[in-house]
Amino acid sequence: xxxxxxxxxxxxxxxxxxxxxxxxxxxxxxxxxxxxxxxxxxxxxxxxxxxxxxxxxxxxxxxxxxxxxxxxxxxxxxxxxxxxxxxxxxxxxxxxxxxxxxxxxxxxxxxxxxxxxxxxxxxxxxxxxxxxxxxxxxxxxxxxxxxxxxxxxxxxxxxxxxxxxxxxxxxxxxxxxxxxxxxxxxxxxxxxxxxxxxxxxxxxxxxxxxxxxxxxxxxxxxxxxxxxxxxxxxxxxxxxxxxxxxxxxxxxxxxxxxxxxxxxxxxxxxxxxxxxxxxxxxxxxxxxxxxxxxxxxxxxxxxxxxxxxxxxxxxxxxxxxxxxxxxxxxxxxxxxxxxxxxxxxxxxxxxxxxxxxxxxxxxxxxxxxxxxxxxxxxxxxxxxxxxxxxxxxxxxxxxxxxxxxxxxxxxxxxxxxxxxxxxxx
Amino acid sequence: xxxxxxxxxxxxxxxxxxxxxxxxxxxxxxxxxxxxxxxxxxxxxxxxxxxxxxxxxxxxxxxxxxxxxxxxxxxxxxxxxxxxxxxxxxxxxxxxxxxxxxxxxxxxxxxxxxxxxxxxxxxxxxxxxxxxxxxxxxxxxxxxxxxxxxxxxxxxxxxxxxxxxxxxxxxxxxxxxxxxxxxxxxxxxxxxxxxxxxxxxxxxxxxxxxxxxxxxxxxxxxxxxxxxxxxxxxxxxxxxxxxxxxxxxxxxxxxxxxxxxxxxxxxxxxxxxxxxxxxxxxxxxxxxxxxxxxxxxxxxxxxxxxxxxxxxxxxxxxxxxxxxxxxxxxxxxxxxxxxxxxxxxxxxxxxxxxxxxxxxxxxxxxxxxxxxxxxxxxxxxxxxxxxxxxxxxxxxxxxxxxxxxxxxxxxxxxxxxxxxxxxxx
Numbered sequence: 001x002x003x004x005x006x007x008x009x010x011x012x013x014x015x016x017x018x019x020x021x022x023x024x025x026x027x028x029x030x031x032x033x034x035x036x037x038x039x040x041x042x043x044x045x046x047x048x049x050x051x052x053x054x055x056x057x058x059x060x061x062x063x064x065x066x067x068x069x070x071x072x073x074x075x076x077x078x079x080x081x082x083x084x085x086x087x088x089x090x091x092x093x094x095x096x097x098x099x100x101x102x103x104x105x106x107x108x109x110x111x112x113x114x115x116x117x118x119x120x121x122x123x124x125x126x127x128x129x130x131x132x133x134x135x136x137x138x139x140x141x142x143x144x145x146x147x148x149x150x151x152x153x154x155x156x157x158x159x160x161x162x163x164x165x166x167x168x169x170x171x172x173x174x175x176x177x178x179x180x181x182x183x184x185x186x187x188x189x190x191x192x193x194x195x196x197x198x199x200x201x202x203x204x205x206x207x208x209x210x211x212x213x214x215x216x217x218x219x220x221x222x223x224x225x226x227x228x229x230x231x232x233x234x235x236x237x238x239x240x241x242x243x244x245x246x247x248x249x250x251x252x253x254x255x256x257x258x259x260x261x262x263x264x265x266x267x268x269x270x271x272x273x274x275x276x277x278x279x280x281x282x283x284x285x286x287x288x289x290x291x292x293x294x295x296x297x298x299x300x301x302x303x304x305x306x307x308x309x310x311x312x313x314x315x316x317x318x319x320x321x322x323x324x325x326x327x328x329x330x331x332x333x334x335x336x337x338x339x340x341x342x343x344x345x346x347x348x349x350x351x352x353x354x355x356x357x358x359x360x361x362x363x364x365x366x367x368x369x370x371x372x373x374x375x376x377x378x379x380x381x382x383x384x385x386x387x388x389x390x391x392x393x394x395x396x397x398x399x400x401x402x403x404x405x406x407x408x409x410x411x412x413x414x415x416x417x418x419x420x421x422x423x424x425x
Numbered sequence: 426x427x428x429x430x431x432x433x434x435x436x437x438x439x440x441x442x443x444x445x446x447x448x449x450x451x452x453x454x455x456x457x458x459x460x461x462x463x464x465x466x467x468x469x470x471x472x473x474x475x476x477x478x479x480x481x482x483x484x485x486x487x488x489x490x491x492x493x494x495x496x497x498x499x500x501x502x503x504x505x506x507x508x509x510x511x512x513x514x515x516x517x518x519x520x521x522x523x524x525x526x527x528x529x530x531x532x533x534x535x536x537x538x539x540x541x542x543x544x545x546x547x548x549x550x551x552x553x554x555x556x557x558x559x560x561x562x563x564x565x566x567x568x569x570x571x572x573x574x575x576x577x578x579x580x581x582x583x584x585x586x587x588x589x590x591x592x593x594x595x596x597x598x599x600x601x602x603x604x605x606x607x608x609x610x611x612x613x614x615x616x617x618x619x620x621x622x623x624x625x626x627x628x629x630x631x632x633x634x635x636x637x638x639x640x641x642x643x644x645x646x647x648x649x650x651x652x653x654x655x656x657x658x659x660x661x662x663x664x665x666x667x668x669x670x671x672x673x674x675x676x677x678x679x680x681x682x683x684x685x686x687x688x689x690x691x692x693x694x695x696x697x698x699x700x701x702x703x704x705x706x707x708x709x710x711x712x713x714x715x716x717x718x719x720x721x722x723x724x725x726x727x728x729x730x731x732x733x734x735x736x737x738x739x740x741x742x743x744x745x746x747x748x749x750x751x752x753x754x755x756x757x758x759x760x761x762x763x764x765x766x767x768x769x770x771x772x773x774x775x776x777x778x779x780x781x782x783x784x785x786x787x788x789x790x791x792x793x794x795x796x797x798x799x800x801x802x803x804x805x806x807x808x809x810x811x812x813x814x815x816x817x818x819x820x821x822x823x824x825x826x827x828x829x830x831x832x833x834x835x836x837x838x839x840x841x842x843x844x845x846x847x848x849x850x
Contacts (some may be wrong), residue, residue, distance in 0.1 A: 007505045014513045016526050016712035020722050021503055028505035032498045050500065052724060058496050067492035071483050073457045074699040075475065078446055080432045080453035088439045101441050106531040106701045107725055113564050117577045126578060138721055139538050140566035149720040152542045153551060269724055274499040276531045276701040276725035287441035295574040296563055297445050299477060299694055300532055300701035 003040060004028065022387060023380050032057030035401045035408055037385065048379075048386040048400045048412055051354075054245060054270030055316040056403045062273045065312035069305045076303055077104075083307035090314060092281060094252050097261040101287040103280040104302035108241040108268025109137030111278040115264045116141055116202060118282060118290040119235035122263075125199025129189050132161035133212045133391045136204055136239050145204055148211065158198040160189035164391070167215035168347060168358065168365055178217075183224035190232045202235040207254030207262075208243035208354065213390025216349045219259040226260050235286070238262035241278075242354070245270045246317055247402065249327030249352025257351065272309035273316075276300070322402040326352035332406050333398070336413040342420050344368055353404055357416070358395040362425070367392025371423060378419035384412060428465060429453065447812060448805050457482030460826045460833055462810065473804075473811040473825045473837055476779075479670060479695030480741040481828045487698045490737035494730045501728055502529075508732035515739060517706060519677050522686040526712040528705045529727035533666040533693025534562030536703040540689045541566055541627060543707060543715040544660035547688075550624025554614050557586035558637045558816045561629055561664050570629055573636070583623040585614035589816070592640035593772055593783065593790055603642075608649035615657045627660045632679030632687075633668035633779065638815025641774045644684040651685050660711070663687035666703075667779070670695045671742055672827065674752030674777025682776065697734035698741075701725070747827040751777035757831050758823070761838045767845050769793055778829055782841070783820040787850065792817025796848060803844035809837060 001009070007028060011019060027045070031038040034056040037045045047057070055062065069083070077084060088102040105111050120126055130136065130145035137143070143151040144159045162185040163171055171181035190200045203225070208214050229236055243254030244267055251257040255265065263286060268278040290296070300306065317323065330352040337348040337355070343362035350356055359368040359375075372388045375396065379386055389397040396416075400408070426434070432453060436444060452470070456463040459481040462470045472482070480487065494508070502509060513527040530536050545551055555561065555570035562568070568576040569584045587610040588596055590603055597606035615625045628650070633639050654661055668679030669692055676682040680690065688711060693703040715721070725731065742748065755777040762773040762780070768787035775781055784793040784800075797813045800821065804811055814822040821841075825833070 004505065007507065007510065010510045010514070011505070014510060014517065014525075014527055015502075016528075016709060016716045018716040018720065019502065020720070021505065026505050028507075029500055030498060030506070032500065037498075037500070052501070053499065057500075058498065060496075063492065063495045066495050067488065070491050070700075071485075071488045073455060073462075073483065074478065075454055075457065075462070075482075076477070077440075077444065080429065080436070080446065080451050081455070082432065082453075085432065085435045085439060089435070092439065100439075102439055103441075107535065107723070109535070109723075110532065110564070117565055121577050138723060139535070139564045140542055141564065143719070152546050152715070152719050274725075274728065274730070275495075276728075276731070284441065290577075291441045291443040294568070294577050295443065295445070298532070298534075298563060300699070303699065303701075305699070306701070 024377055027380065035404050043383070045383050045385045046408055046411055048384055048398050050401060051242060051247065051399045052269045052274050053401050055273050055313055055320070055322060056401045059273060059316055061316050062309055062312045065308040066275060066305060069308035074303055074305045076299055077301070081304050083304040084302040087307045087311045087314070090311070095265065095281055098283045099265060099281050101282055101284050103287065103296070104306065105278045105280070105298050106276045106300050107137070108266060108278050109139045109142050110298070111266035111268055111280050112137045112142045112204065112239060113139040114280050114290070114296070115237045115266050116204070117294065118264055118280070118286050119202035119237065121289040121293040122235060122286050123199065123201045123233060125201040126158045127160070127190070127193030127198040127200040128158060129160045129162060129186060129203045131164040131205060131209070131212055133164040134206065135211045157196060158193065160193060162186055162189050164212040165209060165215050165217060165221070166213070167349060179221045180224050183228050186225050187228045190228065190234070200232050200234045202237050203229050204237040204239060206239045206242060207258045208248065208351070210242040210354065211389060213358070213395045214350060214354065214356065217258065219257065222258055222260045235263045237264045237266065239266050241266060241268035246323035247326055247352050247354050249323060249330050252323065271313065272306060273313045275306060275309035277306045277310050317402070320403065326402055329353065329404055329406055329409060330355055333409045333413070336409055340413070340417055340420070344371060344425065350398070353402055354399045356389070356396040356398050358390065360394065367394035369393040372396060374423050375419050378422055379415060382415045382419060384415050449802055452805065460829050469808065471809045471833055471836055473809055473823050475826060476667060476672065476824045477694045477699050478826050480698050480738055480745070480747060481826045484698060484741055486741050487734055487737045490733040491700060491730060494733035499728055499730045501724055502726070503722070506729050508729040509727040512732045512736045515736070520690065520706055523708045524690060524706050526707055526709050528712065528721070529731065530703045530705070530723050531701045531725050532562070533691060533703050534564045534567050535723070536691035536693055536705050537562045537567045537629065537664060538564040539705050539715070539721070540662045540691050541629070542719065543689055543705070543711050544627035544662065546714040546718040547660060547711050548624065548626045548658060550626040551583045552585070552615070552618030552623040552625040553583060554585045554587060554611060554628045556589040556630060556634070556637055558589040559631065560636045582621060583618065585618060587611055587614050589637040590634060590640050590642060590646070591638070592774060604646045605649050608653045611650050612653045615653065615659070625657050625659045627662050628654050629662040629664060631664045631667055632683045633673065633776070635667040635779065636814060638783070638820045639775060639779065639781065642683065644682065647683055647685045660688045662689045662691065664691050666691060666693035671748035672751055672778050674748060674755050677748065696738065697731060698738045700731060700734035702731045702735050742827070745828065751827055754778065754829055754831055754834060755780055758834045758838070761834055765838070765842055765845070769796060769850065775823070778827055779824045781814070781821040781823050783815065785819065792819035794818040797821060799848050800844050803847055804840060807840045807844060809840050
């Protein structure tokens with residue numbers, strides 16, 4: 001039995017079936033540094049996928065902050081501590097639109113679970129809307145907003161999943177008509193929820209539509225939708241778990257890039273470079289409505305170690321200029337990828353350090369999911385870790401740690417070029 | 426403005442209303458070591474409350490494990506890593522009853538949210554039962570099982586909260602009749618759920634009934650209830666977030682002490698000494714039913730740092746003999762507390778390092794909640810941190826870090842004796 005087979009066997013027995021791994025031949029990672037990962041045999045991989053180690057794997061400043069605070073004190077928010085205040089004040093200063101109150105939790109799922117209930121507390125209604133190709137987390141409530149992972153026991157009647165925008169196959173057939181078409185579907189879903197008596201509480205979306213395949217959408221795309229939601233008295237939840245913290249290069253938050261004002265923002269994965277930290281940011285009256293309706297306390301949420309890890313991560317993003325790096329290197333990556341000549345490449349798109357290549361059957365819009373899957377495996381064989389996304393699984397998802405540089409882009413694109421040659425048309 | 430007022434003011438603005446703190450005059454904790462905490466003015470407090478820093482605040486072995494692994498690698502379970510396997514195999518070896526599969530998550534709330542859905546996946550039913558004086562967590566689903574923190578939007582129709590057992594006021598009026606009385610109420614709730622068409626999926630309980638005021642219950646107390654649940658084809662979820670990991674002294678798990686076999690066990694707070702780690706342990710067929718029904722993945726759950734923290738915590742519990750210490754010191758505490766003479770003391774009870782004193786209006790069973798609240802404040806004034814629990818808020822909740830020794834008990838009991846004198850009858 002190989003080492004990999006032995007680990008897979010132990011996993012099956014201990015963790016049960018259907019525990020996801022990447023790759024047909026899963027990789028055992030034992031060490032990380034910056035944008036690099038090493039497997040058990042000492043082989044080095046360029047990490048083009050992991051957004052959680054946002055400022056780089058094992059960044060010494062974050063490690064030191066965790067180690068220092070863990071050795072000093074780790075309690076909870078029922079005692080006073082300035083860690084959550086110093087961090088939180090600095091974090092909310094990064095938001096506009098009156099979004100200046102904070103709740104700290106441990107996972108993006110917890111954040112969205114709270115956000116959905118905040119909207120219910122504010123509106124007094126229960127109806128929830130999301131897109132039909134998304135994922136916002138894994139609690140019982142949040143899993144209602146997913147077609148990728150349908151909830152146990154089926155969908156609740158107060159949920160509507162509307163058609164996602166797309167870049168190559170826009171709603172209503174044109175890029176120009178798509179903003180109004182998306183809004184019209186949201187309006188129809190709201191009407192259905194109201195007719196059924198649930199009423200409308202919230203529209204939740206990733207402002208980069210990351211799981212939907214990150215279609216290129218112009219600033220203002222959501223304006224008609226925001227109008228519809230506002231007129232219906234609903235709440236807009238921006239799930240910034242993937243685009244947030246400067247990854248998109250041009251702005252700190254995906255909603256700023258898309259140009260709209262959410263009522264609630266949820267944060268997660270990259271917030272503390274891998275330490276389990278997540279948060280909800282909202283306006284004071286929304287926070288108050290929730291906190292007065294429900295006696296929320298999260299044991300680990302906002303503990304001093306989590307806050308130290310999050311603060312160090314924020315400081316590194318600023319000190320190392322990672323947002324402008326995302327802009328520069330992401331732009332370079334798009335330019336280089338667009339030079340690839342292959343009839344299977346249907347589109348190259350993205351923003352900052354979240355970009356990808358969409359593959360279709362040449363000359364058609366038919367998603368080339370199998371090709372994309374093969375490319376992912378080929379890239380892993382060649383020392384590059386990435387994955388695929390989108391409804392057809394036909395878009396490479398490239399979302400590396402943010403200290404990613406131009407030389408890494410060169411290695412990535414050169415290798416993709418080789419991989420394309422190795423996979424016959 | 427005092428330092429405390431300033432922090433409270435910043436909290437109100439940043440975190441919103443109704444964010445719980447302990448004490449009329451909240452304490453700002455800045456350092457912890459073993460069973461001691463220090464406030465910002467340098468004053469030392471004996472921690473008689475916090476079960477999360479299970480092996481002692483800032484235990485050097487746990488801090489070192491976190492620092493070492495954080496500097497080496499922190500990814501997720503989609504890559505292979507032996508950290509989760511080495512820890513998980515060692516953890517499940519501590520369980521009987523075929524409970525040998527594991528899912529790692531980040532919070533006890535996440536663990537219970539999953540456990541409830543596991544029961545639904547296995548039974549195909551949705552009805553859920555818990556006691557009417559409990560708390561199992563804060564997600565939308567789990568908050569259904571709480572009278573202390575009623576859910577936003579009210580209770581779902583598939584939830585039944587049955588009367589809790591009590592020590593001084595037993596169900597059906599006698600300690601002897603109580604096991605059958607509790608089971609009869611569960612049977613009635615099951616019948617109601619079946620008549621309404623929800624069917625019965627799970628009974629969730631803390632095997633120490635911690636939030637209910639930890640009534641003294643004999644081993645075998647749950648036998649009639651287990652029979653009722655088994656006959657109805659339901660699942661028993663033991664929430665070991667409070668009693669687990671040896672705190673009760675006599676056994677590693679509360680369900681072993683109470684002498685019953687749960688189908689699912691949830692773990693949380695003390696699992697990694699404050700690092701956000703939690704888990705679900707169950708039999709393979711229950712795990713498989715959930716994993717096949719729902720594509721669950723938890724980004725932070727089971728990451729190498731969390732596993733290193735949890736492993737170090739487990740090793741310290743064993744290496745320092747903390748379970749037998751809990752038994753010895755807990756027994757000593759009960760003996761010393763029982764020597765206190767005060768007509769307001771109605772009962773002294775507990776197990777291992779989870780014990781307390783119940784106060785009533787002298788000569789009656791009327792809960793003396795206000796007295797108990799005053800005692801909590803008096804103790805804080807005298808350098809001892811603890812709190813109160815139970816339906817009437819009239820039982821001191823004493824649940825210190827597990828390296829608690831006899832000298833700490835002496836300080837605790839001597840101080841309580843003084844506090845009692847200072848609060849007039």
